[in-house]
Amino acid sequence: MIVTTRAIVLSAIKYGDTSLIVKLFTESDGVKSYMLKGVLSSKKGKLKKGYFQPLTQLEIVANHKNKGTLESLREVKLAYSYKNLQTDVSKSSVAIFLSEMLVVSLQEEEENTALYKFIATAFVWLDEHDEIANFHISFLLELTKYLGFYPDDSQREAPYFDLLEGEFVYSLYNQVIEGQQLAVFKQLLQHGFEDANIVKMNKTVRADLLNSLIRYYQLHLSDFKKPKSLEILQQIFA
16 A cells, blocks of 8 residues: 655664665554665665654655565655754754654554654754753653553642552652652643743753653553663763
């Protein structure tokens, strides 16, 4: 089946000397993987390797056989041209880290237009703004709305947030967010990524809260692997 859709690059892995296997989050079919034969050696082909950097937003024409095998791409063009997301050191570090998080978080091969719009809009915003120190934390919090484990804040006055249960609690049973981390966590729940920088936190709290959120993902997603780029991101924002 020939499909024309928008897509966001999640990852690109070299296959052999000249090919790539790319994973895209498509607006029409969710997560899809494609074999791009010879793309690394071809200078005249329609598919340029530069299109497949993490979080690049594309318009594609693809052949989807939907048999659980690698699909193929016929045409690719940019849907949005980033200004500096992939060249600014801070922004590119955020992009690489969040693309790794998306790879391990997004697994479904089915349409999810709302999730696609959220991700696409978020990275256009990141590209166009400079106050981004809290962006990755706020993004991960908002992403849980679409993954099915957004924090239950019906008891927000409680002194702990239980990572396993995903709710605020009064007693310690499991791993929790507490103290200064909890105070900023509660504030972030009231803001989207657009105004996350309203929430003030020092480097230590930011680093600890990010580690808590990664643990939250580990507890709620099967086969979750901690991103390799986390250490680099922590050096920049922690």
